[in-house]
Amino acid sequence: MTYRENINILIKRLRRIQLVSLLLMFIGVVLTVMVWNVYESDQWYSKVIILIGIIGEFYCWAKVRQIKCPQCGKNLGYLLLDPSYSKTNGAILLPKELPPDRHCCAYCKTSFDVETDA
């Protein structure tokens, strides 16, 4: 398995968590709006749902920030979070994969497509 494949598997998993988190936040907001003035005082559950969504979002973001080059250990999260590299509006939703036009680490030039032992 190559390092690119390793990262893409991780990203795929994080994207799934992120989508669920976004969904939870959306449901939380909808619930808040829908039950507004109906059950005025008792809305803790929608706040909890939104909170879980925010934590999930933050978890994914923090995980991506920790992606490092296997060779030199420099951070590679910017490839996924910076829109000019990932070619997506990265902030809200992660890109699907490591940018295909990036073939190696910018610092040590280790190729992402070399087979690893892991």
Ligand SMILES: [Zn+2]
């Ligand atoms: Zn490197």
